[in-house]
Amino acid sequence: MSSPVMDFDEALAAYDPVLGLEVHVELNTASKMFCGCSTAFGAEPNTHTCPVCLGLPGSLPVVNAKAIESAIRIGLALNCTIAGWCRFARKNYFYPDMTKDFQISQYDEPIAFDGYVDLDVDGETFRIEIERAHMEEDAGKLLHLGGSTGRIGDAEYSLLDYNRAGTPLIEIVTKTIHGTGAKAPQVAKAYVSFLRDLMVSLGVSDARMEQASLRCDANVSIMPKGTTTLGLRTETKNVNSLRSVERALHHEIRRQAAVLSSGGSVQQETRHWHEDGEYTTPGRLKSDAEDYRYFPEPDLVPVAPSREWVEELRATLPELPNLRKVRLQGDWGFTDLELQDVVNAGALDVIEATVAAGASPQAARKWWLTELARRANEAGVELAELAITPAQVAQVQGLVDAGTVNDKLARQVIEGVLAGEGSPAEVVVARNLAVVSDSGELAAAVDRAIAANPDAAARIRDGHVQAAGALIGAVMKEMRGQADAAAVRELVLAKLA
Amino acid sequence: MLTPVDGARSRAVNEELTLALTPADVARLGELARVRLTEEELVHLAPQLDVILASVARVTEVAGADVPPTSHALPLTNVFRDDVVTESLPAEAVLAGAPSVEDGRFRVPRILTEDA
Ligand SMILES: [Zn+2]
Numbered sequence: 001m002s003s004p005v006m007d008f009d010e011a012l013a014a015y016d017p018v019l020g021l022e023v024h025v026e027l028n029t030a031s032k033m034f035c036g037c038s039t040a041f042g043a044e045p046n047t048h049t050c051p052v053c054l055g056l057p058g059s060l061p062v063v064n065a066k067a068i069e070s071a072i073r074i075g076l077a078l079n080c081t082i083a084g085w086c087r088f089a090r091k092n093y094f095y096p097d098m099t100k101d102f103q104i105s106q107y108d109e110p111i112a113f114d115g116y117v118d119l120d121v122d123g124e125t126f127r128i129e130i131e132r133a134h135m136e137e138d139a140g141k142l143l144h145l146g147g148s149t150g151r152i153g154d155a156e157y158s159l160l161d162y163n164r165a166g167t168p169l170i171e172i173v174t175k176t177i178h179g180t181g182a183k184a185p186q187v188a189k190a191y192v193s194f195l196r197d198l199m200v201s202l203g204v205s206d207a208r209m210e211q212a213s214l215r216c217d218a219n220v221s222i223m224p225k226g227t228t229t230l231g232l233r234t235e236t237k238n239v240n241s242l243r244s245v246e247r248a249l250h251h252e253i254r255r256q257a258a259v260l261s262s263g264g265s266v267q268q269e270t271r272h273w274h275e276d277g278e279y280t281t282p283g284r285l286k287s288d289a290e291d292y293r294y295f296p297e298p299d300l301v302p303v304a305p306s307r308e309w310v311e312e313l314r315a316t317l318p319e320l321p322n323l324r325k326v327r328l329q330g331d332w333g334f335t336d337l338e339l340q341d342v343v344n345a346g347a348l349d350v351i352e353a354t355v356a357a358g359a360s361p362q363a364a365r366k367w368w369l370t371e372l373a374r375r376a377n378e379a380g381v382e383l384a385e386l387a388i389t390p391a392q393v394a395q396v397q398g399l400v401d402a403g404t405v406n407d408k409l410a411r412q413v414i415e416g417v418l419a420g421e422g423s424p425a426e427v428v429v430a431r432n433l434a435v436v437s438d439s440g441e442l443a444a445a446v447d448r449a450i451a452a453n454p455d456a457a458a459r460i461r462d463g464h465v466q467a468a469g470a471l472i473g474a475v476m477k478e479m480r481g482q483a484d485a486a487a488v489r490e491l492v493l494a495k496l497a
Numbered sequence: 498m499l500t501p502v503d504g505a506r507s508r509a510v511n512e513e514l515t516l517a518l519t520p521a522d523v524a525r526l527g528e529l530a531r532v533r534l535t536e537e538e539l540v541h542l543a544p545q546l547d548v549i550l551a552s553v554a555r556v557t558e559v560a561g562a563d564v565p566p567t568s569h570a571l572p573l574t575n576v577f578r579d580d581v582v583t584e585s586l587p588a589e590a591v592l593a594g595a596p597s598v599e600d601g602r603f604r605v606p607r608i609l610t611e612d613a
Contacts, residue, residue: 029580031583036578036583037583038582038585044588045588045602046591046592046603047585047587047588048585049586049588049591050586051586054591062576062577062578064577064578065578065580066579068577094531096603096605096608142608144608156607158604159599159600160602160604160605296568296569298568298569301575303575304574
């Protein structure tokens with residue numbers, strides 16, 4: 001099934017990859033793009049349908065204002081120009097995922113166009129130019145049955161659920177991306193990852209690749225080095241995770257290099273990514289046969305967002321995720337690696353809130369990425385879902401800074417808070433966790449340890465300070481860990497000086 | 498990826514009326530519309546469709562350079578609805594007209610092309 005491939009480094013020595021990425025984002029509006037049917041995921045099949053999204057004769061679509069608003073905000077966040085006037089168009093095709101035999105989309109008048117995003121990949125900045133972001137409706141869902149693979153090729157028949165048909169989509173299309181070289185797969189992954197974060201921070205989509213609310217079609221072609229003629233491209237579909245974006249392009253570059261270097265030619269076609277085996281197989285040939293006969297949708301009047309509305313929406317844009325990372329890294333003084341760990345752990349928000357509540361950035365990072373990450377992992381929840389607030393984490397660190405508890409005791413405080421025993425201060429009292437600061441009590445414990453370990457005491461008197469460890473351990477054990485080890489050490493050495 | 502609008506249509510709308518629709522054009526339109534046409538039908542239909550296109554295209558003779566192409570008869574823009582969920586049809590009603598149903602879904606015959 002899988003085709004021959006060339007070694008990646010060898011392929012990159014001979015060819016330059018050229019990318020083009022199309023990302024579909026399902027908007028999280030409550031109702032569909034052109035009708036009031038719910039967009040909720042997971043309903044019984046065909047229960048969220050009506051004459052409009054079923055394309056029944058005589059029905060009339062009406063545009064969802066929230067979808068337009070989201071489209072404009074996405075366009076603005078991608079530094080696009082927002083069209084002053086644009087139309088919807090019918091994209092005509094025969095495929096049962098739409099009952100109308102056309103999809104309402106936008107053709108040569110997208111709502112947003114000519115934008116860009118700057119991505120940082122391993123310390124190198126790449127500008128990805130955005131050709132357009134346009135609105136369209138999603139199609140229904142097909143189940144292919146009767147075959148052995150569940151794939152369309154050998155299915156005997158297909159079943160259709162139109163609940164998803166008419167869900168608002170934004171399709172974001174890049175211009176061709178040159179000059180990424182060996183980083184092409186990484187750049188593509190970084191771009192899709194950026195879009196995912198952006199959609200979440202804009203609050204316009206769940207942007208979950210595994211639920212297909214964010215989907216990526218990756219176009220790639222390769223040019224022999226030193227030439228300027230674009231090669232024929234393939235479009236890889238079924239790329240359902242960030243990792244797959246990177247792996248699929250990695251594979252496709254290697255496959256195309258093997259085809260070209262053996263004297264063959266790359267077919268312009270759709271290819272399907274197979275996650276399990278990490279290879280692509282050919283789908284439909286892209287040729288002139290494809291003619292969607294676009295024409296302006298006569299049932300929908302043009303969309304003409306006023307400049308005032310666009311500026312109002314611009315004012316609602318949150319700080320963009322990539323800029324926020326740069327700002328926080330500067331504020332916190334984290335290394336690239338430290339910041340990357342924080343981002344990967346999804347801990348930016350909680351650490352920012354913990355720092356805002358008074359903890360130092362390093363202390364906040366330490367708690368969220370170690371003890372709390374471990375507990376979230378055990379419970380199978382996100383950090384933010386743990387039963388401890390960033391303010392409480394800051395309070396725990398406050399107790400450590402004040403010498404009330406040591407790190408080990410602090411972990412018990414966190415355990416208590418997570419168990420619902422109250423605030424950190426309340427847990428300290430309830431569990432009797434405070435470090436013993438009564439010097440009399442501590443001194444008595446040290447005396448008892450010296451008496452119980454005469455050999456170690458003698459060696460310390462002879463100048464072997466490393467022997468103090470045994471006495472400190474004995475004291476800490478007697479104090480059930482509730483003592484400041486450094487203070488105990490000082491006391492032991494002073495008594496045996 | 499976008500593809501150009503159908504050649505025959507844009508040609509008829511945008512250019513002179515002297516361009517005749519050929520049987521090959523009609524065959525292509527038939528393919529796109531999934532209508533199978535015999536050679537005789539193509540030859541028979543081409544001049545007829547040509548007459549229709551030419552008649553429609555006469556509008557361009559009337560419209561001066563100051564009249565922009567029009568896609569909508571209504572002088573309206575921004576007709577929107579609020580993002581509010583309304584009641585959908587009951588599934589039984591939705592499926593009532595389907596030629597074939599299985600598990601609450603429309604059942605359709607085998608689709609040959611590999612595309613999803
Ligand atoms: Zn509907």
